[in-house]
Amino acid sequence: MRTAVFADLHDNYVGLTAVLDDAQAQQVDRFIFLGDAGHQPRILAALQARKISCVYGNWEVSGLRRLSGPLAEWVSSWPALIRENGAAYCHAAPEMPTPLPTAAAAAAWMRPGMSWSALFPRLHQNIDALWNALAWMQSHNVTVLFHGHTHVQMAWIWNPATNKLRSLAGPACIKLSPDERTIVGVGSAGVPEDGALRYAIYDEIAGVVDLRRVEPSHMEFFQLKRHR
Numbered sequence: 001m002r003t004a005v006f007a008d009l010h011d012n013y014v015g016l017t018a019v020l021d022d023a024q025a026q027q028v029d030r031f032i033f034l035g036d037a038g039h040q041p042r043i044l045a046a047l048q049a050r051k052i053s054c055v056y057g058n059w060e061v062s063g064l065r066r067l068s069g070p071l072a073e074w075v076s077s078w079p080a081l082i083r084e085n086g087a088a089y090c091h092a093a094p095e096m097p098t099p100l101p102t103a104a105a106a107a108a109w110m111r112p113g114m115s116w117s118a119l120f121p122r123l124h125q126n127i128d129a130l131w132n133a134l135a136w137m138q139s140h141n142v143t144v145l146f147h148g149h150t151h152v153q154m155a156w157i158w159n160p161a162t163n164k165l166r167s168l169a170g171p172a173c174i175k176l177s178p179d180e181r182t183i184v185g186v187g188s189a190g191v192p193e194d195g196a197l198r199y200a201i202y203d204e205i206a207g208v209v210d211l212r213r214v215e216p217s218h219m220e221f222f223q224l225k226r227h228r
Helices: 013-025 041-049 058-066 069-076 103-109 127-139 218-227
Strands: 002-006 030-033 081-084 087-090 144-147 153-159 164-169 172-175 181-186 197-203 208-214
Touching: 002 013, 002 181, 013 041, 013 197, 013 208, 041 069, 058 069, 058 103, 069 103, 127 144, 127 153, 127 181, 144 197, 153 172, 153 208, 164 172, 181 197, 181 208
Parallel strands: 002 030, 087 144, 144 181
Antiparallel strands: 002 197, 081 087, 153 164, 153 181, 172 208, 197 208
16 A cells, blocks of 8 residues: 655645645555645645545644535544554644544634644654654554644654664655654645655555655746745
């Protein structure tokens, strides 16, 4: 099973199509989206039409009340976490401070003045949140965790036996080990902080994560600049 994992479109339809086209050229079997699609219905409709599995991010929580009808019902049901076969997928961190299993539950829980960082810490800036995520992986027997939110493509690899933690930036190819815990920030498919569009391909059978960089065409690049 080859899974393309992407995040943080922020209303960038050009970025969505560029990443989907690149992933399909790599012969992926499915897609998982890690939240922050934006507020344009056509972005959400495109994800729904392709039957892409999604987890909610802060944009889904804050923008849920703007949606209506079947699209709102669908986004309301997005989970906070997808977990399967030693892998997990979330927007920012695998654990929420309270039971918030869906976007609708998170939207109902948030109140004016609440900090978004309580739900969505930035792992590349918050070392405590990073170690909490690694501890969660160890206790739940999760080998690899994918997240978005930071708009930066990088990975952390922790060996529990030696307690050594190392990091690397994409693009790169990571060979996973069952004796290690690997956290993968897939980067942004819409508004990247590190240049080109970013996403990851997870090959479950080979045990490999490919951190990919997508260079859009000249016209796509012009359209992308208009989004920033």
